[in-house]
Amino acid sequence: MRSLRLAPALGVGLIWAFLILFLVYPLGRIFYDAVTDEAGRWTLANFHDFFTDRFYLRSLWHSLILGVATVITSSVLGIAVAFLLVRYEFAGRSLFGFLTIIPIISPPLVGVLGFTFILGRAGTVNVLLMDAFDLLRPVNFLYGIHGVVLVETLHLFPMITLNVVDALGKVDPSLEEAAESVGARGWSKLWRVTLPLTTPGYVAGALLVFIWTFSDFATPLVLGVQDLLAPQAYLNIVQFVDRRIFRMGIVISALMVLLAVLFLLAARHYVSIK
Secondary structure, eight states: OHHHHHHHHHHHHHHHHHHIIIIIHHHHHHHHHHTBOTTSOBOSHHHHHHHTOHHHHHHHHHHHHHHHHHHHHHHHHHHHHHHHHHHOOOTTHHHHHHHHHHHHHSOHHHHHHHHHHHHSTTSHHHHHHHHHHOOSSOOOSSSSHHHHHHHHHHHHHHHHHHHHHHHHHTSOHHHHHHHHHTTOOTHHHIIIIIHHHTHHHHHHHHHHHHHHHHHOOHHHHHTTOOOSHHHHHHHHHHOOSOHHHHHHHHHHHHHHHHHHHHHHHHHHHHHHHO
16 A cells, blocks of 8 residues: 555656756756856856857848748648648548648658658659750759758648647637628638637647747758758757857757747747737
């Protein structure tokens, strides 16, 4: 009996130990290194170096643009798929719903490599186009920020789809019927009634898409894009040669965590207002 009473306490203790070891300590170490110098003295010089470096500021700006662009494109695709799954009956709907979540459960690196095999310079599409139209050089479908947006969109739109599907399932049909009774139909009903009711679910999905895109370094590196925060954090930390560059990677990591928390708080505040 005593062992049974101790089991819950032991489980809670193990959970706390896990969180402290693999979450609190790493984050604490990142922020400590970001605000100290080589001698361990407190300083904000590292952040000053970041915000006075044009390359890092450009990387920050590009990361924000990439996140917003991916949220927009993922929203268009994700919401459309969600409405298709919830509001329409068609053959193979269950299979279609299952296929839409495959991108999100597959490893990101596998997805971007798959795109390079299909749309890369030596990919299947370019080989067919060059043979069919006698092109002198392959079409650049992927390599650049546009390619990152494409890959991230097709990988992450299920996050919005799943959240919007759940939100649509909770919408009271009587509200839409009441809107129709006062003349709101079609797009008017969609924009004024249905979509506002799905706001909490949509914002949760959009936030996940933004943070994932903002922090993804593998996809940009494979597609040759380095002027983003996440790739710079990775490259600066793994080089182990220049201590200043290494510490700048730590600063970038700390800033990314702070920005992610700010985005989360802003999203929660927006949902509470709505």
